[in-house]
Amino acid sequence: MEYRLLLNGKNINNIALNLEWSSNKDTLGQQLTFDLPYDDTGTLSSVDVKPNDKISLYYKSKLIFFGSIIDIEYDGRRPRKCNCLDLAFYLNKSKITVQFNNKNADEAIKEVLKRFNIKNTVTSIPVKIKKIYKSEVVSDILKDILEIAEKQLGKKYRFEMRGDTLVVFNWNDIYVKANVRWIENPKRKVSFENMKNSVEVVSDNEKSTKIVATARDDASIKEYGLLQESQTIDEKELSKAKNIAQNLLKELNRIQENGSVSLLGNYEARAGRLITLNEPITGLKGDYFITDAQHTISNGIHLMNLSLEVV
């Protein structure tokens, strides 16, 4: 079996059941669950689980998941359900107070992670951060820093936990090479409900609210009608208002497309990565961004359900 599930370093492939793990683009970190059978006879007593036991999942020699058992559910004689989260759990639960004075975004992220002793690899993000974060959840601070970078540079960044290291990368850096010839349950939805073809940027200065920049696509307005978005920005970012308006227009001025597929499982498929599909019946053709990935291994067969969004 190419997948190995280890509890505190001990292989429990032969007793763990219903192994599932998932990731979502909005939650930092992966979640993993498995069941351990209830044992009346005492033969399995060598496997004794308690919260904070370490769980690792390997594919051949690659570490896919490393984290701790967060909770264990006991239900009569039914199998015990173990819920595990990776190290990002600490970033989601802890709050800190920190101030950045024109620090580079990547330096700011490294400084925050250093406080939690979490190893990290952060790509260079050439944006200066000047902001005060008071008693805020760490993962929210990281998301906010990446959002500021995205608004100014028009480039998206993602972060994910790989083993015990947090990696921040350019979003179009990682493609998943999965077997996409066998596709089950392809679904696709196209809509212009959330399309915006005109953007107004307003200053959040308490002294005066005025429009500091606009961006419009007149051809789209003629075809679909005026759909306008208003965005407030910090007074400090006024010089970048025009850029922000144009980046926002580029992001919102299109028909949204999302869908889902079931594929043969590939450990590389995680939320935040890209995958190329060619499914003619529903029209899922091209590059898609994985927003949610759910993996299951049952009876030795690895399957995955991916929720997708067009890039």
Next chain:
Amino acid sequence: MDKEIVELAKLFKVRDNKSYDGFLIGKVIAPPPSTAISIDENIILDNDNLIFSAQLLSGYERSFEVYDATINSFSGKIKTTDTLKSGDLVILVPSTNGQLYIVIDKAVTF
């Protein structure tokens, strides 16, 4: 985790009110014009984060008139010649996004 549940959680989070802490007492580390006021061991506010009440600064002028006084009435202009010093405690009112603070006056407690 089901993605529908994550969507629902996101909707709840959007409605989360950011807690507003109310006024704070800060300590002046460096006096105006290159002001530095600390509100916490981790946070030091500089001119970009502050709006001052004018009468706190030196060079602030008001015109005035004295009447009903026991000395002969007179009128004129008054100009402040001092301002905040290092070590002073000041009353700060934060804006709702926590990035801008108004310096009201020196703080005194009994």
